[in-house]
Amino acid sequence: MTHAATHFTHAITRRPAPSIIAGLRAVDIGSPDLALMQAHHADYIAALRATGATVIELPALDAYPDSVFVEDTALCLPQGAVIMRPGAPSRLGEAAEMAPHLAALYGNIVTITGPDSFIEGGDILVTGTEILVGRSARTNAAGIAELTALVAPWGHTVREVHTPPGVLHFKTDCSLLDARTILATPRLAASGCFDDYFVVHTAQGEEAAANAIRFNDVVLMAQGFAATRAAVESAGYTVVEIGNSECAKLDGGMSCLSLRFTPKP
Numbered sequence: 085m086t087h088a089a090t091h092f093t094h095a096i097t098r099r100p101a102p103s104i105i106a107g108l109r110a111v112d113i114g115s116p117d118l119a120l121m122q123a124h125h126a127d128y129i130a131a132l133r134a135t136g137a138t139v140i141e142l143p144a145l146d147a148y149p150d151s152v153f154v155e156d157t158a159l160c161l162p163q164g165a166v167i168m169r170p171g172a173p174s175r176l177g178e179a180a181e182m183a184p185h186l187a188a189l190y191g192n193i194v195t196i197t198g199p200d201s202f203i204e205g206g207d208i209l210v211t212g213t214e215i216l217v218g219r220s221a222r223t224n225a226a227g228i229a230e231l232t233a234l235v236a237p238w239g240h241t242v243r244e245v246h247t248p249p250g251v252l253h254f255k256t257d258c259s260l261l262d263a264r265t266i267l268a269t270p271r272l273a274a275s276g277c278f279d280d281y282f283v284v285h286t287a288q289g290e291e292a293a294a295n296a297i298r299f300n301d302v303v304l305m306a307q308g309f310a311a312t313r314a315a316v317e318s319a320g321y322t323v324v325e326i327g328n329s330e331c332a333k334l335d336g337g338m339s340c341l342s343l344r345f346t347p348k349p
Protein backbone atom coordinates (compact mmCIF):
# COMPACT_ATOMS: atom_id res chain seq x y z
CA MET A 85 0.00 0.00 0.00
CA THR A 86 3.07 2.23 -0.08
CA HIS A 87 2.29 4.05 -3.29
CA ALA A 88 -1.45 3.84 -2.61
CA ALA A 89 -1.10 6.13 0.40
CA THR A 90 0.21 9.04 -1.67
CA HIS A 91 -0.80 8.52 -5.30
CA PHE A 92 -4.36 8.76 -6.53
CA THR A 93 -6.25 8.90 -9.81
CA HIS A 94 -9.27 10.74 -8.40
CA ALA A 95 -10.42 13.38 -5.95
CA ILE A 96 -13.88 14.58 -4.95
CA THR A 97 -14.50 18.14 -3.81
CA ARG A 98 -17.64 20.12 -3.05
CA ARG A 99 -18.11 23.80 -3.83
CA PRO A 100 -18.50 26.10 -0.81
CA ALA A 101 -22.08 27.23 -0.20
CA PRO A 102 -23.29 30.72 0.81
CA SER A 103 -24.19 29.16 4.19
CA ILE A 104 -20.45 28.75 4.83
CA ILE A 105 -20.71 31.85 7.01
CA ALA A 106 -22.55 29.63 9.52
CA GLY A 107 -19.81 27.00 9.51
CA LEU A 108 -18.58 25.52 12.77
CA ARG A 109 -15.55 27.09 14.41
CA ALA A 110 -13.73 26.69 17.71
CA VAL A 111 -13.02 30.40 18.02
CA ASP A 112 -14.82 33.14 16.12
CA ILE A 113 -12.22 35.19 14.28
CA GLY A 114 -14.69 36.42 11.66
CA SER A 115 -16.84 34.85 8.99
CA PRO A 116 -15.30 33.57 5.79
CA ASP A 117 -15.61 35.61 2.62
CA LEU A 118 -17.40 33.35 0.12
CA ALA A 119 -15.86 34.89 -3.01
CA LEU A 120 -12.32 34.56 -1.65
CA MET A 121 -13.01 31.03 -0.47
CA GLN A 122 -14.31 30.15 -3.95
CA ALA A 123 -11.13 31.56 -5.49
CA HIS A 124 -8.92 29.52 -3.14
CA HIS A 125 -11.08 26.46 -3.83
CA ALA A 126 -10.58 26.89 -7.58
CA ASP A 127 -6.81 27.12 -7.05
CA TYR A 128 -6.92 23.96 -4.95
CA ILE A 129 -8.79 22.03 -7.64
CA ALA A 130 -6.43 23.29 -10.33
CA ALA A 131 -3.44 22.09 -8.29
CA LEU A 132 -4.96 18.61 -7.92
CA ARG A 133 -5.77 18.48 -11.65
CA ALA A 134 -2.26 19.59 -12.57
CA THR A 135 -1.00 16.24 -11.23
CA GLY A 136 -3.09 14.44 -13.86
CA ALA A 137 -5.93 13.40 -11.53
CA THR A 138 -9.64 13.46 -12.31
CA VAL A 139 -11.28 15.92 -9.90
CA ILE A 140 -15.04 15.73 -9.38
CA GLU A 141 -16.64 18.99 -8.25
CA LEU A 142 -19.92 18.40 -6.46
CA PRO A 143 -22.43 21.25 -6.27
CA ALA A 144 -22.71 23.38 -3.15
CA LEU A 145 -25.04 22.08 -0.43
CA ASP A 146 -26.50 25.11 1.31
CA ALA A 147 -28.27 22.96 3.92
CA TYR A 148 -24.87 21.94 5.27
CA PRO A 149 -22.62 24.93 6.01
CA ASP A 150 -19.49 22.79 6.52
CA SER A 151 -20.08 20.53 3.51
CA VAL A 152 -17.09 21.96 1.60
CA PHE A 153 -15.00 19.87 4.05
CA VAL A 154 -15.78 16.59 2.27
CA GLU A 155 -12.97 14.65 3.87
CA ASP A 156 -15.03 14.10 6.99
CA THR A 157 -17.72 12.14 5.13
CA ALA A 158 -15.73 9.07 4.05
CA LEU A 159 -12.53 7.08 4.19
CA CYS A 160 -11.37 5.96 0.76
CA LEU A 161 -9.08 2.93 0.64
CA PRO A 162 -7.78 0.91 -2.31
CA GLN A 163 -10.27 -1.89 -1.54
CA GLY A 164 -13.37 0.22 -0.97
CA ALA A 165 -14.86 3.26 0.74
CA VAL A 166 -16.21 3.59 4.27
CA ILE A 167 -18.99 6.14 4.78
CA MET A 168 -18.37 7.99 8.05
CA ARG A 169 -20.73 9.11 10.79
CA PRO A 170 -19.74 12.70 11.67
CA GLY A 171 -19.75 13.59 15.35
CA ALA A 172 -20.96 17.14 14.77
CA PRO A 173 -24.79 16.98 14.70
CA SER A 174 -25.00 19.66 12.01
CA ARG A 175 -22.73 17.55 9.79
CA LEU A 176 -24.29 14.11 10.25
CA GLY A 177 -26.34 14.33 7.05
CA GLU A 178 -23.31 15.14 4.90
CA ALA A 179 -22.24 11.49 4.84
CA ALA A 180 -25.43 10.31 3.12
CA GLU A 181 -25.00 13.11 0.56
CA MET A 182 -21.56 11.72 -0.33
CA ALA A 183 -22.43 8.00 -0.38
CA PRO A 184 -24.01 7.80 -3.86
CA HIS A 185 -21.07 9.59 -5.47
CA LEU A 186 -18.62 7.06 -4.04
CA ALA A 187 -20.96 4.16 -4.82
CA ALA A 188 -20.90 5.23 -8.47
CA LEU A 189 -17.12 4.82 -8.53
CA TYR A 190 -16.40 2.01 -6.08
CA GLY A 191 -17.76 -1.53 -6.15
CA ASN A 192 -17.34 -1.83 -2.42
CA ILE A 193 -19.05 0.64 -0.04
CA VAL A 194 -19.54 0.01 3.68
CA THR A 195 -21.02 2.35 6.28
CA ILE A 196 -20.48 3.27 9.92
CA THR A 197 -23.98 2.73 11.25
CA GLY A 198 -23.88 3.79 14.90
CA PRO A 199 -26.08 4.72 16.62
CA ASP A 200 -23.40 5.41 19.25
CA SER A 201 -20.48 5.37 16.81
CA PHE A 202 -19.09 8.68 15.59
CA ILE A 203 -16.07 9.15 13.38
CA GLU A 204 -14.91 11.85 10.94
CA GLY A 205 -12.36 11.49 8.16
CA GLY A 206 -10.31 14.37 9.54
CA ASP A 207 -9.30 12.11 12.40
CA ILE A 208 -7.93 9.37 10.11
CA LEU A 209 -4.41 9.21 8.71
CA VAL A 210 -3.64 6.37 6.32
CA THR A 211 0.09 5.70 6.12
CA GLY A 212 1.99 3.14 4.08
CA THR A 213 1.55 0.52 6.79
CA GLU A 214 -1.45 1.30 9.01
CA ILE A 215 -4.45 3.49 9.69
CA LEU A 216 -4.11 5.89 12.61
CA VAL A 217 -7.33 7.23 14.10
CA GLY A 218 -7.31 10.04 16.63
CA ARG A 219 -9.94 10.05 19.33
CA SER A 220 -11.37 13.59 19.40
CA ALA A 221 -14.50 15.57 20.15
CA ARG A 222 -15.84 14.19 16.82
CA THR A 223 -14.53 10.61 16.89
CA ASN A 224 -15.25 8.18 19.71
CA ALA A 225 -14.17 4.70 20.73
CA ALA A 226 -17.28 3.08 19.26
CA GLY A 227 -16.63 4.74 15.90
CA ILE A 228 -13.03 3.56 15.91
CA ALA A 229 -14.10 0.01 16.85
CA GLU A 230 -16.64 -0.08 14.03
CA LEU A 231 -14.10 1.19 11.51
CA THR A 232 -11.55 -1.37 12.72
CA ALA A 233 -14.00 -4.22 12.11
CA LEU A 234 -15.02 -2.92 8.68
CA VAL A 235 -11.50 -2.56 7.28
CA ALA A 236 -9.95 -5.69 8.83
CA PRO A 237 -11.23 -7.94 5.99
CA TRP A 238 -9.47 -5.58 3.57
CA GLY A 239 -6.16 -6.22 5.39
CA HIS A 240 -5.90 -2.91 7.26
CA THR A 241 -4.75 -2.45 10.83
CA VAL A 242 -6.18 0.46 12.84
CA ARG A 243 -4.22 2.08 15.69
CA GLU A 244 -6.05 4.42 18.04
CA VAL A 245 -4.16 7.57 18.93
CA HIS A 246 -5.15 10.86 20.54
CA THR A 247 -5.84 14.27 19.11
CA PRO A 248 -4.22 17.02 21.23
CA PRO A 249 -6.68 18.81 23.57
CA GLY A 250 -8.39 21.77 21.92
CA VAL A 251 -7.44 20.59 18.41
CA LEU A 252 -10.37 19.82 16.08
CA HIS A 253 -9.07 16.76 14.26
CA PHE A 254 -6.04 14.48 14.44
CA LYS A 255 -5.01 15.65 10.97
CA THR A 256 -5.29 19.27 12.00
CA ASP A 257 -1.84 18.55 13.41
CA CYS A 258 -0.31 16.11 10.91
CA SER A 259 -0.08 14.95 7.31
CA LEU A 260 1.49 12.12 5.38
CA LEU A 261 4.43 13.17 3.19
CA ASP A 262 5.30 9.68 2.02
CA ALA A 263 4.56 6.17 3.22
CA ARG A 264 6.91 6.51 6.21
CA THR A 265 7.24 10.28 6.66
CA ILE A 266 4.89 12.58 8.56
CA LEU A 267 4.64 16.35 8.79
CA ALA A 268 3.54 17.03 12.37
CA THR A 269 3.35 19.69 15.03
CA PRO A 270 5.86 19.17 17.83
CA ARG A 271 2.94 18.93 20.32
CA LEU A 272 1.47 15.94 18.47
CA ALA A 273 4.79 14.26 17.70
CA ALA A 274 5.66 14.52 21.42
CA SER A 275 2.83 12.08 22.16
CA GLY A 276 4.98 9.36 20.58
CA CYS A 277 2.40 8.33 18.01
CA PHE A 278 4.90 8.74 15.18
CA ASP A 279 7.89 7.09 16.86
CA ASP A 280 8.09 4.51 14.06
CA TYR A 281 8.12 7.18 11.33
CA PHE A 282 10.39 9.90 10.04
CA VAL A 283 8.93 13.23 11.18
CA VAL A 284 9.28 16.72 9.69
CA HIS A 285 8.17 19.22 12.35
CA THR A 286 6.23 22.39 11.71
CA ALA A 287 8.14 25.52 12.66
CA GLN A 288 7.36 27.30 15.92
CA GLY A 289 4.21 29.37 15.54
CA GLU A 290 3.34 27.59 12.25
CA GLU A 291 1.23 24.76 13.67
CA ALA A 292 -1.49 25.57 11.13
CA ALA A 293 0.86 24.38 8.38
CA ALA A 294 0.58 20.78 9.60
CA ASN A 295 -2.62 20.09 7.69
CA ALA A 296 -1.18 19.50 4.22
CA ILE A 297 -1.74 16.78 1.63
CA ARG A 298 0.65 14.70 -0.37
CA PHE A 299 -1.15 14.25 -3.70
CA ASN A 300 0.81 12.42 -6.37
CA ASP A 301 4.11 14.23 -6.85
CA VAL A 302 3.31 17.40 -4.89
CA VAL A 303 2.52 18.51 -1.36
CA LEU A 304 -0.27 21.08 -1.10
CA MET A 305 0.31 23.41 1.85
CA ALA A 306 -1.60 26.38 3.19
CA GLN A 307 -0.03 29.65 2.07
CA GLY A 308 2.03 31.74 4.46
CA PHE A 309 4.17 29.32 6.46
CA ALA A 310 7.61 29.95 4.99
CA ALA A 311 9.72 28.14 7.59
CA THR A 312 7.66 24.95 7.45
CA ARG A 313 7.55 25.09 3.66
CA ALA A 314 11.35 25.32 3.67
CA ALA A 315 11.57 22.30 5.97
CA VAL A 316 9.31 20.25 3.71
CA GLU A 317 11.26 21.29 0.62
CA SER A 318 14.57 20.50 2.34
CA ALA A 319 13.21 17.00 2.96
CA GLY A 320 12.86 16.64 -0.81
CA TYR A 321 9.22 17.42 -1.55
CA THR A 322 7.74 19.76 -4.16
CA VAL A 323 5.37 22.20 -2.46
CA VAL A 324 2.38 24.01 -3.97
CA GLU A 325 0.91 26.74 -1.74
CA ILE A 326 -2.83 27.42 -1.71
CA GLY A 327 -4.58 30.31 0.03
CA ASN A 328 -6.38 29.02 3.11
CA SER A 329 -7.33 32.19 5.00
CA GLU A 330 -11.08 31.63 4.71
CA CYS A 331 -11.15 27.90 5.49
CA ALA A 332 -8.85 28.56 8.44
CA LYS A 333 -11.59 30.69 10.02
CA LEU A 334 -13.56 27.42 10.23
CA ASP A 335 -10.61 25.29 11.37
CA GLY A 336 -10.30 23.82 7.88
CA GLY A 337 -7.22 23.07 5.82
CA MET A 338 -5.85 21.27 2.80
CA SER A 339 -6.93 17.74 3.70
CA CYS A 340 -10.48 18.74 4.65
CA LEU A 341 -11.28 19.92 1.11
CA SER A 342 -11.07 16.62 -0.74
CA LEU A 343 -11.43 12.88 -0.76
CA ARG A 344 -8.45 11.38 -2.58
CA PHE A 345 -8.54 7.86 -3.97
CA THR A 346 -8.09 5.37 -6.75
CA PRO A 347 -11.47 3.69 -7.13
CA LYS A 348 -11.77 -0.06 -7.31
CA PRO A 349 -14.70 -0.84 -9.62
Ligand code: GLY
Nearest residue numbers: 107108109150334
Ligand atom coordinates in the same frame (compact mmCIF):
# COMPACT_ATOMS: atom_id res chain seq x y z
N1 GLY B 1 -15.70 23.79 10.46
C1 GLY B 1 -15.30 22.47 10.24
C2 GLY B 1 -15.77 21.56 11.29
O1 GLY B 1 -15.92 22.00 12.41
O2 GLY B 1 -16.04 20.42 11.06
